[in-house]
Amino acid sequence: MKETYIIGKSLHCNLGNNKENITQKVNSLNQNNYLSFLENKFKDKAFYEIEESYSCQKNKFFDILKKVIDDALIDAKINSSEKEELHIFIGSTSMGISVDEQINKEFHEEKHTDELSHIGYGYIGTFIEEYLQSKYKSNIFSTACTSSTNALAYASKLIKHGKIKKAIVIGIELFNKSTFNGFSSLMLLSQNKVYRPFDEKSDGIILGEGCSALVLDSKKNKDSDFKYISSSNICDNYSETTSNPSGEPIFNCMNDSITSANLTLNDIDLIKAHATGSENNNSSEAKAINTLFNTYETNTEVTALKPYLGHTLGACGTNEIAFLLYCIEKDFLPATLGFEKAEEEIKFIPLQEHKTNINKATILFNFVAFGGNNSSIILSNKS
Amino acid sequence: MYIHKTYTLNNENQSIKTYKSALKEISKINLRRSSKFNILAILGALRCMNEKNISKNMGIYVASEYGSITSVKTVLEQVSQDSIVMPFDFLNINSNNVSFYVSQALESNGKNMVLTSHDLSFEKTLELALFDLELNEIDDLLIGNVDESISEIYDFNKYVSNVNENPSKDISSWIYINKEKENSLAEIKEFTQFSNLQELKELLLNIDFELISLNQYATKQINELEINKNLILSHDNIHGSVNIISMLNSDKKSFVYLSLDKNNKGYLVKLAK
Numbered sequence: 004m005k006e007t008y009i010i011g012k013s014l015h016c017n018l019g020n021n022k023e024n025i026t027q028k029v030n031s032l033n034q035n036n037y038l039s040f041l042e043n044k045f046k047d048k049a050f051y052e053i054e055e056s057y058s059c060q061k062n063k064f065f066d067i068l069k070k071v072i073d074d075a076l077i078d079a080k081i082n083s084s085e086k087e088e089l090h091i092f093i094g095s096t097s098m099g100i101s102v103d104e105q106i107n108k109e110f111h112e113e114k115h116t117d118e119l120s121h122i123g124y125g126y127i128g129t130f131i132e133e134y135l136q137s138k139y140k141s142n143i144f145s146t147a148c149t150s151s152t153n154a155l156a157y158a159s160k161l162i163k164h165g166k167i168k169k170a171i172v173i174g175i176e177l178f179n180k181s182t183f184n185g186f187s188s189l190m191l192l193s194q195n196k197v198y199r200p201f202d203e204k205s206d207g208i209i210l211g212e213g214c215s216a217l218v219l220d221s222k223k224n225k226d227s228d229f230k231y232i233s234s235s236n237i238c239d240n241y242s243e244t245t246s247n248p249s250g251e252p253i254f255n256c257m258n259d260s261i262t263s264a265n266l267t268l269n270d271i272d273l274i275k276a277h278a279t280g281s282e283n284n285n286s287s288e289a290k291a292i293n294t295l296f297n298t299y300e301t302n303t304e305v306t307a308l309k310p311y312l313g314h315t316l317g318a319c320g321t322n323e324i325a326f327l328l329y330c331i332e333k334d335f336l337p338a339t340l341g342f343e344k345a346e347e348e349i350k351f352i353p354l355q356e357h358k359t360n361i362n363k364a365t366i367l368f369n370f371v372a373f374g375g376n377n378s379s380i381i382l383s384n385k386s
Numbered sequence: 387m388y389i390h391k392t393y394t395l396n397n398e399n400q401s402i403k404t405y406k407s408a409l410k411e412i413s414k415i416n417l418r419r420s421s422k423f424n425i426l427a428i429l430g431a432l433r434c435m436n437e438k439n440i441s442k443n444m445g446i447y448v449a450s451e452y453g454s455i456t457s458v459k460t461v462l463e464q465v466s467q468d469s470i471v472m473p474f475d476f477l478n479i480n481s482n483n484v485s486f487y488v489s490q491a492l493e494s495n496g497k498n499m500v501l502t503s504h505d506l507s508f509e510k511t512l513e514l515a516l517f518d519l520e521l522n523e524i525d526d527l528l529i530g531n532v533d534e535s536i537s538e539i540y541d542f543n544k545y546v547s548n549v550n551e552n553p554s555k556d557i558s559s560w561i562y563i564n565k566e567k568e569n570s571l572a573e574i575k576e577f578t579q580f581s582n583l584q585e586l587k588e589l590l591l592n593i594d595f596e597l598i599s600l601n602q603y604a605t606k607q608i609n610e611l612e613i614n615k616n617l618i619l620s621h622d623n624i625h626g627s628v629n630i631i632s633m634l635n636s637d638k639k640s641f642v643y644l645s646l647d648k649n650n651k652g653y654l655v656k657l658a659k
Binding site: 096100103104107108110111117118119121122123124125126128129132133138139140141142143144145146147153157160161164166180181182184185186187188189236237238240243244372373374375376 | 450451452453455458459461462463464465466467470471472473475476477479480481482483485486487489490493494495496497498499500501502503504505506507509510514517521536539540542544545546579581582647648649651652
């Protein structure tokens with residue numbers, strides 16, 4: 004059995020498009036200045052928006068994609084001849100719908116002859132295959148908010164079992180009205196415009212956009228590279244849009260990832276919760292974490308990252324992993340901004356302040372998606 | 387890995403009402419506001435698994451080239467007109483609700499996934515599903531190739547790879563696979579990826595078959611690959627699952643399915659009865 008390491012990463016999000024910018028901003032944020040940070044960010048709409056402007060949606064989509072790929076390859080020290088050996092895994096919820104929206108609107112305004120950009124989203128994979136000149140066909144995962152997590156889990160396992168040698172895993176989610184208005188029509192968006200996962204004042208989701216890439220290899224580049232330990236995917240048939248309120252499937256998913264690696268909760272330094280801020284997710288995931296702590300008769304740190312990035316849906320897997328690994332490279336675990344007082348059902352206190360002097364950790368990343376798709380993944384850079 | 391059950395729905399474009407009525411006859415699942423894409427998938431999956439007991443840990447995999455395109459188009463029109471995006475329309479563009487509803491209709495508790503890959507969606511999805519089965523992450527698997535006809539989209543061929551400009555059909559084609567040889571329809575003997583025609587030619591040197599089916603891009607390479615035209619079963623050409631099931635329904639014993647994309651990357655699947 005081989006190992007799988009994350010040897011390169013990149014992230015383009017509302018906080019910036021490189022490690023230095025992003026971690027500098029995160030480090031400067033705390034519970035006291037969080038509200039003013041959001042007020043400034045949400046002047047136009049409550050959405051974590053990438054700041055750069057682009058001439059059209061198509062350019063935005065492909066320019067961001069190319070930059071994220073290039074940055075991850077540089078970070079991984081992948082040379083041009085190695086690029087063709089990369090297997091490609093992509094995860095997204097909305098795929099290229101932002102491009103279609105623009106084309107369709109221009110079609111109705113008689114500025115464009117086609118009513119769609121494409122039918123289906125396979126073209127995104129073909130674009131990346133041709134950009135990298137990869138020898139291999141891409142896999143595109145469409146499992147809502149667990150899309151890029153599932154992409155990462157499969158890529159990691161394929162390397163671990165010697166089926167493939169190297170991979171690039173990409174998550175992309177860009178602003179589009181279909182998603183924004185859809186979440187609004189489901190009345191899932193925060194009205195107070197403050198992201199407060201697990202907090203008693205939490206009132207919903209705030210969406211965001213972001214794109215990230217992780218480069219995987221069976222050999223590590225440096226000692227601090229994170230290794231794939233295990234993962235679990237459990238599907239819950241309770242409802243299309245909400246998790247089983249018992250939290251049981253989410254608990255089973257997190258626990259499976261721990262037990263399948265022969266670990267216990269004592270080995271986990273941090274749980275990165277999915278923590279969308281929706282009433283159902285706050286409650287069901289909190290119950291699952293409570294159950295985990297009760298089962299192992301111990302607890303560990305918990306944090307939530309959506310107050311920094313917004314909910315980037317299908318890309319949140321690779322986005323939040325790249326984000327957290329950046330923070331650890333800068334020796335800290337980020338606090339759960341916006342958390343003040345726990346909801347009644349929550350028996351734990353997420354990280355209130357950035358925890359410093361941390362550069363080695365074993366982390367359980369938890370994600371939950373529409374369609375009952377739950378995914379957990381454990382990564383570690385401890386020896 | 388052994389194929390135990392198959393089902394193919396391969397119709398000219400029909401209304402959602404037709405499929406809803408057909409579904410009502412075999413399932414009580416409530417899908418009042420669901421999309422044609424979802425209904426097609428559930429109908430095909432249930433017909434495939436008819437009277438078959440499923441394991442507690444069956445993986446469900448849906449491969450689609452176009453996804454829920456009719457629903458996507460509805461929502462795009464709503465956005466273009468600055469209208470409200472209706473909740474059910476929004477949920478219908480969330481592609482993985484298709485596998486969720488298939489899973490719910492079959493009362494399955496295993497994992498479910500929705501995947502796409504340009505012109506090779508079925509093949510890429512089957513590759514991952516077989517990997518899950520090999521790792522024992524699932525006990526058995528049900529894989530579907532699902533696409534609704536796009537014939538109502540004006541000049542649809544300019545948006546998709548339809549080399550021969552075949553009519554666009556409603557497709558819901560399913561294969562059930564597990565590791566048990568007993569009572570199986572066929573065995574998957576080989577499932578091999580190749581990156582170019584040269585690699586494929588080398589693979590073909592060592593493979594015997596009585597019948598071969600080719601997807602649309604592979605069909606263009608018949609001469610280059612020196613394939614005996616008498617052994618070719620001509621069929622749908624776009625959906626891998628449909629092609630494989632067509633071969634299994636013949637009286638031959640050994641088969642090869644060849645699928646390529648426009649850059650000549652692809653898969654070779656060898657099956658035997």
